[in-house]
Amino acid sequence: MLDALLFDLDGTLTDTDKLHLLAMQQLLLEDGRVLTEAQFDAHISGRANADLCRYLFPDRPLAEHQAFADRKEARFRALSPTLQPTAGLLRLLAHAEETGIGMAVVTNAPRANAVHMLKAMGLGERFKHVLVAEELPRAKPDPLPYLTGLECLQAQASHALAFEDSMPGVTAASRAGIFTVGLATSQTPEALIAAGAQLVIKDFEDPQLWALITHMQAGAGLPRDKPC
Template identity: 50%
Template sequence: MQDKFSLLFDLDGTLANTDEHHFGAFQVLLGERGRSISIETYQSRIMGATNDVIMREFFPDVPEHLHPALADRKEALFRASVTHMEPAAGALKIFEWARSRGVGIAVVTNAPRANAELMLNGLGLADRIDTLVIGDELPRGKPDPLPYLTGLERLGASAERALAFEDSLSGIRAASAAGIYTFGMRTALPTQTLLDAGANDVIDDFTAASLWRMLDDVAQGAVSMRV
C-alpha cells in the first residue's frame, strides 16, 4: 500500500511573516544588556535556531542555568507584540487543497508550543493540521532532521511522498536531510542562499506556479518526490 501524500510546513516566516516581531523581541532583550544585532545577523544565526543554541551563542557570559529565563523573556516579548496574524499568500488555498484530498498536514517548528499555538489560532489553522511537532520537545531540533522525521512518522507518511516548506537555513537543512523535497520560501533570504542550504526549489509564497504544477501532478497521478 502506498503511503499517503503529505505536506510539512515550518511556521515562522513560512506560514506567516513574523520575523519583524522576533527581531524586535531580540533587540529588546539584547538592549537590556547594552547589546544589539543587525538584521543580517538575525537572519543567518538566529532565524530558525533553537533557543538553547541562540542563548549559548549570544549570552555566553550568562550562566547556562539562567538561559531558559532569558528565552522565556524573549518569547513573552514576541507574543506581546503579535496583535494580528495574516497567513502567507496562498496558504489558505493549499490547506484547502490538502483537506479536499485527504492530504496529511504537519507543522514542524522550533518555536515554543505557546508561540506555535498562538500563531496557529491567530491564522485560523489550528484545526486544519494533523500534527504539531515542536523541536524543543524532542531530543534534537532543527537543523537535525529529527523534527521532520517525527512529522512523517506521526502522519504515517514517507519522505518520497511529501513536500516541505521552509524559510530558514536550519529548517531547510533539517527537511532536506530527512529526504523531503523542500521548497525554500523567499521571505528573508536570497534564492542562492536557500538553494545552497539544500532547497530543491525556491518560491515567494504559496501562489507560485511551480508549486501548483507539482500539486496538479500529485492530484492526477501520485508522484513521488525524490531528492
C-alpha cells in the same frame, strides 16, 4: 503520490522574523547590546532557543539562557496579537483537506508560541499534528523533527513536501529526504538552494508550486530535474 505536507511555522505560514528581531532587539538593548538584522539572519533566524542563546550568551549559565528565551517569547507574543497567513496558504490548506493530504506543523518554536501563532492566524483547528523541537531530543537542523512528522502522518519522504524559510529548516527537511520548498521570506533563493531547497517560491500562490502538486498527485512522482 502526494500524501503529506509538512510546514515550518515562523516565516513560512506567516512572516514573523521582523517581530522576533524586534523582540530580541528590545530585550538586548536593556542589556546595553545591539543586534543587527544581518546578525539575526545569519545566526538566529530559524534556530531553536537553546542554539540562539548559546550564540548570544556563550559565557552565561543555562538558567540565564532559559530566562532570556522565556522573556523573548513573551515579548514576541505581545507584539503579535494577530498574524496574516502567507499568501496562498489558505488555498493550499483547503486543497489538502479536500484531497485527503495529511498536514503537520514542524517548528523550532516553543509550544506556547506555536499555539499562539496558529490562533493569531485563525488556524488553531486546522493542524492535527504540531511537532515542537523542544519536545524532541534534537531540533532543526537535525532531520529528526521532519522524520517524526512523517511518522505522525504515516507517510514516506518520497510522497511528501516540506515548506521552509530558514537555513536550519531547509537543511533538516532535505536531510530527511523530503522534497523541500523554500520560501524566500527571510533568505535569498540562492541561500535556500545551497542549503538543500529544490524549489524556491515567493508564496503559496506560485504557479511552480501548483504545477509540482499536480505532477505528484497525478502519480508521476517527484520531478527528475530539480526546479529552482
